[in-house]
Amino acid sequence: MLHLPKAVRHLACAVLICLSAPAVAQQREPVLQSFDLQVPWRPQPINIDGKQQLIYELHLRSFAREVLTLKRLRIVDRTTGATLDDLQGAALQAVIGRPDLVTKDPQQLPPGSQAMIYLSLPFTLKEADTLSHIVDFDTADSAQLRHASIEGARIVVNQPTRPLLLGPPFRDGMWTAIYDASWPRGHRRVLYAVDGAVHIPGRFAIDWIKVDRKGRYVHGDADKAKDWLGYGADVLAVTDGVIASARDDMQENPSVLANARNKVPLEQASGNYVTIDLGDGRHVFYEHLKPGSVRVKPGDRVRRGQVIGQLGYTGESTGPHLHLHVADANSPLNAEGVPYAFEQFHVLGAYPSIDSFGKSEPWQISPDKDNNRQRATLPAPLAVVEFPAMP
Template sequence: MAYMHKGWLLLLLVTVQFAQFAGARDATSRESFDLQVPVAPTPVTVEGRARLQYELHLTNFTDSPLRPTAIEIGDGASGFPLARFEGDALATRITLIGPADEAQLQGAIPGGRRAVLYVEMNLAPDAVPAALVHRHSYVRADDGEDTISGPRVELDAMPLPSLGPPVRGGPWVVIYDPSWPRGHRRMLLAVDGRARLPGRFATDWVRVDAQGRSARGDVDLARNALGYGEAAIAVADATVVAIRNDFPESERVSANPKHAIDDASGNHVVLDLGSSRYAIYEHLRPGSVRVAVGQRVQRGQVLGELGFSGDSTGPHLHFHVADGPSPVRAEGRPFALERFRALGRYEDLSHLGSAPWTPRAPAATALRSGELPEGNSVIEVDAPAARD
């Protein structure tokens, strides 16, 4: 009987916890936010942890500003809390769509406006739930704090594409940072009647030497970059579905102008990986693309050369995976590299090109497999010999 009593007590506690998490505190109906998760997260392994990365859209359907104060994320089955964001940790994740105003300066979302909350969570691999639930606390301009629940989001269980590297050798700095206000992670593009986030998991690959230098001689000359002209290679056996090879590039980094949205990727190659996943290579050198639309390529085959075409702050290879063949008209999706060696990381990316990176601790495992490299990490890769 004692065992049964403890079991029922545990069940009761879990049920109460879930009800408190998933249920609204106030049964009174009030207008507030419309809450939507446009793209369900797919777990990707980073440094041995499962990362969930997604966006929550908050649209204020009232006439007055609403100021978010906290968001809690829980396991959809048990209600067990997984993460909580409040204070600066919440404020730095919220971006108002459109121009900022006085309400946003106070951390509020004006009536009739939409904001996007960017979520990144790292969990133990065995703690990833099948679904997520959310609870939001906010303050009304003319009232006290209120709480609403939702939405419930089923995780996308589609297996990640496990890929070879898009380049050879190294060291390469794999640049991305979810917190950058104008980084790939936060660049929503509303094209053809739909807002998408192509760069949700986009990476920029910059070649460096052992001292952390990224160029030789005059660093303003694009051709002096260490990575300029390096081969961009196929990450898998795939079919070429889109290319551009004739877009000019500026001779000097400082002279590169702003480009229209369809020209931002410059010269590029898109590979169909199958299962509605596409590998996209951007900023290739003009005239360097060696493949044609419809051509079947093999992993390791040279597609083109790293260059400086399109919107770019310096010569590098932009690489990401998406659910469509367009650089701007598709949702960015996670991917994993089959194998790479993690050498270290730039804690402060402003030192890139002028100082060495911070090496990994001796006890850390340098050889990684089936992972997405951590942002701003320095890695080396093995790749098959060129196949033309």
């Protein structure tokens, strides 16, 4: 019989006990396939109606095998932990866009589908410069409803070295700033993927339409361009710069209403246009200009206040107006819209809704007549403004 040392016998017994004991499974949280979160365009603060905002888009794409239902979105300051915005229910649904057009319910994302969340946050640089996004969602996995949450798409807010301030685009008159971030087909929610990447060139675009004190934008027949108050108005260079591109060979439809129903190719959507290179990678676009009115060509140097063309309705246009925006490249579609502001303008009033404007109802006069001169900002949506006279 083999006699082992006592210490060795104890070690052997311990090994046998361990081998004979049932293995205890380590508890783990279930792992779920869900969303890819991206913020392709890093936002910069912008001033609108005298208030600083952060305007950008959160892209979501589902990689799950079942339908995911968005329930809540929180944007948090990673430095302090403070919540900058908390969206759920109707507030969340209102800011969701669905380029995939897969489901009627914008909060339900089937496998492979995608959504855009259009964010507009009251913001100051003192609050945060690094943001993160927390998405709560429901998933029905094997008929079992689960609630889950993910965090991602961290971004560092760009702090512009200097604000881009523009001068008046017109000499005189009362002009309505036509835009709104909530419109499904407004500039903010129109995406273009024409060269291997998706862009929103009109993120901060405004359509300018001239009105009178009674709220009318047409005197006469709305189907005739010459009867629109702004048609043929001189369009001015908003700052010094170099003409980067120009087009003046597109004709207008004899009928304004027929032109509004006319779907034009993407390359003609801007109509006749002028682009001014402002330097620092920024370009200002003037679109839908009157045929034969463009007075500049690529390479020309222009001065602030110089006439560069006249307001028209060429291209994809529902009526005579000036489309104006600033982007980071010399391309009407393949560029990102970037913030800008006007040096100054006078707020006369505003339309209560786009329906009110469309019906030519009187706009509401600003109640604060002594404090409605705005500086270094964009006007509020549907505001009626007057720019200072050019010398």
